[in-house]
Amino acid sequence: MLCVLTFQGFSQKYFTQKGLVTFFSATPMENIEAKNKGVNSLMDISTGEMAFTLLQKSFEFPDKLMQEHFNDKYMESDKFPKSTFEGKITNIASVDFKKDGVYNVSVSGKLSMHGVTKDITVPGTITIKDGKISASCKFQVKLVDYKIEVPKLVTQKIAESIDITVEMNYEPYNK
Amino acid sequence: MKQSLKLLAVILTLFCTVNVQAQGLLDQLNQEAPKTRDYTQATFKGLRVVSGQSIETVGKNNLVFLISHRFGRVSGSYQQFFGLDQAYMRLGLEYGVLRNLTVGVGRSTMQKTIDGFIKYRPISQQKGKYNIPLSVALFTSMAINTTPFTDLTRTNYNSSRLNYTFQILIARKFHEYFSLQLMPTLVHRNLVLTTRDKNDVFAVGAGARIKLTRSITLNGEYYYIIPGQIVSSVNGEKVRNSLQIGVDIETGGHVFQLHFCNTQGMVEKQFITEATGNWLKGEIQLGFNISRNFDFNHGAAKHTSKKKKEDKA
Numbered sequence: 001m002l003c004v005l006t007f008q009g010f011s012q013k014y015f016t017q018k019g020l021v022t023f024f025s026a027t028p029m030e031n032i033e034a035k036n037k038g039v040n041s042l043m044d045i046s047t048g049e050m051a052f053t054l055l056q057k058s059f060e061f062p063d064k065l066m067q068e069h070f071n072d073k074y075m076e077s078d079k080f081p082k083s084t085f086e087g088k089i090t091n092i093a094s095v096d097f098k099k100d101g102v103y104n105v106s107v108s109g110k111l112s113m114h115g116v117t118k119d120i121t122v123p124g125t126i127t128i129k130d131g132k133i134s135a136s137c138k139f140q141v142k143l144v145d146y147k148i149e150v151p152k153l154v155t156q157k158i159a160e161s162i163d164i165t166v167e168m169n170y171e172p173y174n175k
Numbered sequence: 176m177k178q179s180l181k182l183l184a185v186i187l188t189l190f191c192t193v194n195v196q197a198q199g200l201l202d203q204l205n206q207e208a209p210k211t212r213d214y215t216q217a218t219f220k221g222l223r224v225v226s227g228q229s230i231e232t233v234g235k236n237n238l239v240f241l242i243s244h245r246f247g248r249v250s251g252s253y254q255q256f257f258g259l260d261q262a263y264m265r266l267g268l269e270y271g272v273l274r275n276l277t278v279g280v281g282r283s284t285m286q287k288t289i290d291g292f293i294k295y296r297p298i299s300q301q302k303g304k305y306n307i308p309l310s311v312a313l314f315t316s317m318a319i320n321t322t323p324f325t326d327l328t329r330t331n332y333n334s335s336r337l338n339y340t341f342q343i344l345i346a347r348k349f350h351e352y353f354s355l356q357l358m359p360t361l362v363h364r365n366l367v368l369t370t371r372d373k374n375d376v377f378a379v380g381a382g383a384r385i386k387l388t389r390s391i392t393l394n395g396e397y398y399y400i401i402p403g404q405i406v407s408s409v410n411g412e413k414v415r416n417s418l419q420i421g422v423d424i425e426t427g428g429h430v431f432q433l434h435f436c437n438t439q440g441m442v443e444k445q446f447i448t449e450a451t452g453n454w455l456k457g458e459i460q461l462g463f464n465i466s467r468n469f470d471f472n473h474g475a476a477k478h479t480s481k482k483k484k485e486d487k488a
Contacts, residue, residue, distance in 0.1 A: 017209060038211065042204040051200040053208055057216070062472035064234020064271070065428060072217040073389050073425075078351060081213070086201040151390060154427045 014043045014133055015173035021054055021166050025159040032066065032158070034059040041168050043135070048092030050107060050135075052085040052166070074148050075114055083113035087120075095126050102127050107137065116146045124166070133170040138163065213303035218310060218348040219356070221430045222269060222277075223464055224382035225396040225419035226438075226446045230310045230346035230356060232296055233271030236471045241267040241281070245439040245462040248452065258460055265441040275299060275312075283441050290442050292316035292340075300347060314342040318442045335366035340443035342380075356382040360398065362444050368407040376404045376448050384423075392423045394434070398447045405448060412451035419446075421462075432464040 019039030025032040039054040056077040061067035071077035087109015089095070095103040108121040124137030140161045143150060150158045219229035222239060233239050243265040247258030255261070267281035275296040282289050296312035317339050324331040339362070346356035358380035367374055380398040387393055398417040405414045421434020437452030437459050438445065452458035 015207070017207070040204055040208045042200050042207070044200060049200050051204045053201065053204055055211060055213075057213060058211065063428070063468060063470040064237050065430075065468035066470075067234070068216050069425065069427075077216075084201060086199070149389075151426075157427055 012045050013173040014045060014170035016041050016168050016170050019052070019054075019166070019168040021052075021164065023059070024163040024165070026163070027157055027159050030157045032061070034061045034067070034070070036060070039166075039168070041135075041170070042173065043133070043168075043170060045092070045095075045097050045133070048089035050085070050087055050089065050109070054083050056081055056083060056113075074150070080113065080115050083111075085109055085111045089126075090121075095128075097128060097133065100128050100130065111141075114146045114148055118145055135166070135168045135170070137166045140164070210304045212301050212305065215300040215302075215310070215348050218300065218346050218354045219382075219384050219394070220392050220423040220425055221432055221464065221466060223432065224356060224384070225394055225421050225432065225434050226417075226436060226441055226462075227358065227380060227382065227396055227398070227419075227443070228292075228294060228312075228314050228342065228344060229382065230296060230312050230344050232275050232277040232294060232312070233269050234468075234470070235271045235274045237271045238469045238471065239267075239269040239466050240469070241265075241269060241464060241466045243267070243441050243462065243464045245285075245436060245441060245460050247439075247460060248457075249435070249459050249461060250457040263439045263441070281442070283445075285440055285442075285445060287321040288318050288442050288445070289321060290316055290318035294344075296344075309345060309347040312344040312346075314340070314344060316340045316443055318444055337365045338444040339363040340447075342443075346382075352386040354384040356380075358382065360443070360447060362448050364444060364448070371406045373404040377401045378447050380447075387422075390425045393420075394423055394432070395420045398450075400448065409449045409451050414448065415450050415453060417446050417450035418454055428468050430464075430466045432466075434462050435459045436462050 017040050018037060019041050021036045021039045023034050036054050036059045038058045039052060041050065041052045043050045056075045057071055059067065059070065061070065087107050089105045089107050091106055095105060103126045105124050105126050106121060107124050110117050111120045122137055122139040124135060127134045141164055142161050219231050221229060222231050222233065222241065223229055245263045247255055247261040249257050251258045263283060263285040265281050265283040267279055269277055269279035271277055277294045280291045292315065294312055294314045296310060298307060298311040300310040301307050317337065320336040341361045342358050344356060344358050346354060348354040360378045360380055362376045362378065364374055378398045378400045380396065382394070382396040385393045396419045400416055408414065415437060417438050419434055419436040421432055424431040424433065436446070437454055438450035439460055440446035440449055452460065
């Protein structure tokens with residue numbers, strides 16, 4: 001009986017609806033940065049499974065015309081409203097969720113956006129502080145991999161690879 | 176008894192685990208995701224359908240610099256270089272006070288007009304949290320003709336150079352490839368040529384956008400003036416309903432609109448109530464609008480990051 005309880009207690013999930021994903025495109029001509037502050041994520045610390053979902057249209061650009069072009073021309077947000085990631089922390093055993101610290105992890109899974117799904121493996125960190133779990137990660141996405149076409153006229157302004165930064169502060173999920 | 180309970184617990188746990196796994200973390204997350212407002216974007220590419228206002232507003236804290244030209248009649252033959260020898264121009268600045276509130280000013284060389292306007296869109300087409308099938312915007316402008324009075328024998332009032340326009344813009348993006356807009360319009364002219372000309376001119380406009388490629392749309396705009404309101408001719412020509420057709424080409428931060436119109440006006444009173452060209456006779460003009468978007472959000476962000484650096488130093 002105790003064994004069962006421990007198992008259930010261990011199958012703990014953490015959740016956020018206010019995660020931050022930033023994308024940054026750097027070219028000598030122009031730097032473009034956009035923030036999405038409403039990223040949903042669920043993490044199961046017993047298995048290391050992670051899921052992320054975000055609405056393309058929630059990316060905020062300082063230049064609103066650019067935001068419209070991003071949705072209308074590049075990401076085709078009406079057709080593909082969401083980007084998702086579903087994967088697993090492959091070295092979950094190395095994270096001690098009961099002890100404060102910064103743990104380096106590797107996450108593998110499927111990243112879907114613009115109607116294309118790709119397997120990716122990215123490095124990240126899990127930070128435990130006062131029992132609170134936060135996760136962050138930085139990786140690059142190549143536009144061609146996701147069939148995001150950039151017209152020749154603006155290739156100098158939009159980078160071929162976009163830097164993606166993920167920052168999540170998780171809360172316990174009670175369901 | 177104790178044992179069977181234990182067994183039951185194990186089975187239940189297993190069942191639950193299996194159940195959860197079958198559902199998947201992502202599916203579970205999708206169920207949790209709150210419903211957000213999903214605003215319809217790019218009903219039109221530009222702030223103008225062609226010459227008239229579109230439902231689109233300038234982004235908050237963004238400024239648009241709009242340069243418009245209307246050349247002479249294409250029917251003007253090679254001697255006038257098909258109208259390109261002569262042009263009217265309007266320079267305009269439009270600022271997004273709120274996401275759905277835009278204010279603007281402009282100056283046209285035609286009748287040396289200065290105009291100012293307010294466009295407010297209380298209803299935006301959206302789905303998700305709320306389902307609203309169309310957008311509605313209210314537009315009002317005032318324009319002043321600053322050319323000297325020609326008839327100095329009578330008492331001239333400065334107020335007679337003023338005219339006003341009121342529009343309700345109702346638009347719907349039906350599909351990625353097709354948007355439609357209707358605009359009931361009232362143009363009030365403080366001074367008209369004859370007593371038979373109405374000061375208030377009612378017109379109904381319709382505009383449409385068809386997406387041709389990712390960067391190019393085909394736009395058209397027509398204003399139907401309810402008959403019997405305008406009797407006087409303009410430059411010796413009968414006033415006709417305004418018809419304007421063009422393409423919008425979007426290149427990064429610019430929207431480039433290239434079109435043919437049967438009027439050279441770029442202010443509502445001019446292109447709605449003073450259009451005289453007959454399309455069938457080739458009495459049309461080539462024109463263009465170029466808009467450039469500037470954002471002050473970005474400037475502010477840069478400024479603060481710079482400040483932070485300075486603070487650190």
